[in-house]
Structure formats: structure tokens, C-alpha cells
Amino acid sequence: MIKYIVPLISIFLISCATSKDEKYTFIGGKIIHPKDDFVIIYDKNNEVVDSIGLKKDNTFLGKLKNIESGLYYFKHGSEWQYLYLEPTDSLLLRLNTWDFDESLVFSGSNANRNNTLIETFLSNEELNRTLNTFHKLPASEFKTKLDSIKDLKSTFLNNYKVSNNEESEEFLSILKIALHYPLYSKLENYIIKNNLKSDPEKLDTTFTSHRSSATLDNENLMFYTPYRDYVYNNLYSEICKKNITNENEFTIKVLKAINKRISSKKFKNKFLREAILNHFYYRTNCTLNNEAFEIYLSLSTNEKDKRDIQLLMKDIKGIKRKQIIPSFKLVGPDGSTTKISQILNRKNTAIYFRNKQYSSNDWVSSRLNYLIDKNPKVQFIVVNIDDNNKEYIKNLGIKHQYYLTPESQAHEFLSSKFPRVVLINKKGVVVNEFCHLSSKKTENQITKL
Numbered sequence: 001m002i003k004y005i006v007p008l009i010s011i012f013l014i015s016c017a018t019s020k021d022e023k024y025t026f027i028g029g030k031i032i033h034p035k036d037d038f039v040i041i042y043d044k045n046n047e048v049v050d051s052i053g054l055k056k057d058n059t060f061l062g063k064l065k066n067i068e069s070g071l072y073y074f075k076h077g078s079e080w081q082y083l084y085l086e087p088t089d090s091l092l093l094r095l096n097t098w099d100f101d102e103s104l105v106f107s108g109s110n111a112n113r114n115n116t117l118i119e120t121f122l123s124n125e126e127l128n129r130t131l132n133t134f135h136k137l138p139a140s141e142f143k144t145k146l147d148s149i150k151d152l153k154s155t156f157l158n159n160y161k162v163s164n165n166e167e168s169e170e171f172l173s174i175l176k177i178a179l180h181y182p183l184y185s186k187l188e189n190y191i192i193k194n195n196l197k198s199d200p201e202k203l204d205t206t207f208t209s210h211r212s213s214a215t216l217d218n219e220n221l222m223f224y225t226p227y228r229d230y231v232y233n234n235l236y237s238e239i240c241k242k243n244i245t246n247e248n249e250f251t252i253k254v255l256k257a258i259n260k261r262i263s264s265k266k267f268k269n270k271f272l273r274e275a276i277l278n279h280f281y282y283r284t285n286c287t288l289n290n291e292a293f294e295i296y297l298s299l300s301t302n303e304k305d306k307r308d309i310q311l312l313m314k315d316i317k318g319i320k321r322k323q324i325i326p327s328f329k330l331v332g333p334d335g336s337t338t339k340i341s342q343i344l345n346r347k348n349t350a351i352y353f354r355n356k357q358y359s360s361n362d363w364v365s366s367r368l369n370y371l372i373d374k375n376p377k378v379q380f381i382v383v384n385i386d387d388n389n390k391e392y393i394k395n396l397g398i399k400h401q402y403y404l405t406p407e408s409q410a411h412e413f414l415s416s417k418f419p420r421v422v423l424i425n426k427k428g429v430v431v432n433e434f435c436h437l438s439s440k441k442t443e444n445q446i447t448k449l
Contacts, residue, residue, distance in 0.1 A: 318413025
């Protein structure tokens, strides 16, 4: 590995040395088996800080101007990972996309921070598999095991502080979250599962003692998975009760809890939007209750989000269950225009209206190829509805892929631009008019076709 990084370091340090502006941060590295031509750096607001092109030897080097200290993340292909950056850092990374997280290693200034974060991430991934087996334990045993793990993590954190006695408080707080918050999430999950039992065990106060120090409202970390997961689990643990059997009632309680407990207007709106979309896409009841949508509209202050949800509600009515799908035209890979009725041709069909803003090509091809292999008697169609009409998904059979022209009548029930799966039986009758490609319920319905 060293032989690949040494030449880059030389270039890297020369670049840094010749820079007269101390507020520039340099980031570079090498990607083995690249999946794309770029490495993209994002900030805490999910906004692009820089898009850095790969050179012919798969190395890259970028210069970020006047950044703030804190967490960022970089993305290559469909995968991503976090970075901690400070102004004037000079950071190199190296990874192999065939083993993205496990192969990722950093060098350069403050590399130790990022290597520690990735090691913590991998440790948590491995630990998570073990912790999942603990949920069947009695409460006292479960808590004892988690306390033991927390002690080990606290020791690790203390040793890191001693070895890095000039480390910034900001990074130390992030490292503490990376180490401890996954455990807090597991405690909240245990509370949820216990509450849903027919005969729940009475939990002592130690199960919630972490809440006195764990925060729910750090705007700078809402995009950080360990923190974000804890926020969600904490909100849900106080709502999930065995006496709540109605999905609509549950969603309304979630919306109200978010509104009450998240003070940041930006993230409150974001969580409200995610909650109402999850309610819709993953509902098990085939009927749709408008009450949750109306409460969402009353609580959110993001006008764009509210318009999107209103368009979604309009789109729901554009295709009706137990009726023939409305007629529309679409364009095949050979450029010919065809009516949807000609493509259906008395076949059980799953149509995925896809907007690439919501899913990567790799994920879509992987998911669809799995469903195609599992359901050989069902016809699968991907219809690209976004602006880049003629872009096709690699690793997915071209015969499955179509796109819409701006004049297509299908836009009448796709006005929100949300992706949707429509299931149609061999009689041409709609079985499910709006479901999610990743939903287990969708998968089961496709199999039943």
C-alpha cells in the first residue's frame, strides 16, 4: 500500500508548500477499481463542497477554500464515508471499491483522527451483529452486557485523549458519539421491543439514564449516522406501545413527537417529511388515511416540502387500484414510441417509475436483478422520469428500460417526481398503485403476482 501513496504525498506536500493562503485544505488520494470519474465532498447540509476528478492513474487532488472544522463526507460511486476536516489539513485517502470501508486508510496531517473514526465504524458494524442477538436476553442481562461494552469504549476514549492530549474538543465529542451512541440506540431499540410485547418486562431507570447526557438537537451532527439513528430510536421508543395498532395513529404520534422535541426548524422539517413518506411507502394497510397528511401539512414550515407532499397526494389519485392503468406512451431504447398497453400484453408486470435523485444506478440494478431472478414470470419495466431521459442503467438488461417524453400523459400522475412502483396483473388491472421498490411488502406482492 505504501508504494502507491508515497508519490502522491510528494505531490501533495509540494502543493501545500506552494500555497500562500493558509485557509486552503487539501484532500487527495487514490481509488483502486474506481466506480466513477469523481470523488465528491459534501458538508453537514448535504451540499457539494467540491467534485474532484480522477486522473488517468486513478489519483485525485482537491483544494477546499475556507472550510469550517467538522464532519464532512465523501462519495464515490454509490458508496460514501465520513471525514473530519480542519482548515489547512492535508489529507490523503486510499481505498479499494471492492472492499470500500475495510480498505479505507488515511495519511497526511490529522490522519489519525480519520483512521480512528473508520476503525470505530468497522468495530461498530461487527459489534452490531453481536448486539442483535442480545435482544432476546432478560433486561438485566442485556443491560449488563451493554454496560460492559460501554466501559471498554470509555477506556478506549480515555486512552485516545492521553495519546492525543492536544486534540480538539469538537473532535473528541464526535468520537464519543461514534463510540457510545450506537449503544444508546440499542437501549432504545430494546425498550421498543419490550413495549411491544404482550407482557412487557418492567425496566428500571438505568435503561434511560443515558438520556440525561445524550442530545437530540445538534444541527451539525444530524447527518451523522450514529447520532441520527439515536435521535430516531429515542423518538420512536416513547411512541411504540402494544396498544397502538393503527398505523395512522402511530404516524400522527411520530409527527407530533418530532414537532415537540426537535427545536431546529431545518431538521424538524426534514424529519417530518421523512416520517410522512415512510408512513406512505411502507404502510401495510391498503387504504390511505388523509389525517396524517393533514397534520404533516399543519406542522411543517417548509413550503417546498409541503407542495411536494400535496403533489404526492394528487399523484395517488391518478392511478386507481382495481382499475386499468391510464393510457400513456413511453420510449424504448431503440427510440420507438409505444403505448403502455402494448408493453403489458397480458403479462403480470411491475413498473418502476424511477427518479435518479432518489436512488443510485448500482442499487437499482442490484435490487431489480434480484427481483427479476426471483420472479421469472413477472415482467419488470423501469421508466426513467427525470430530466436526463436517455440515460440508461448499467448492469441491467436494456430491454427493461424506457423513458418518458415531456408530453407523456404519465406526468399527470408523476407530478411530485417521487419514485413509485405500480403492480399490474395479467388482466391489466392495478394491484398496487403506489409502493416502494425496497419494501418487503412490495416484494411479497410481486411474488404473489
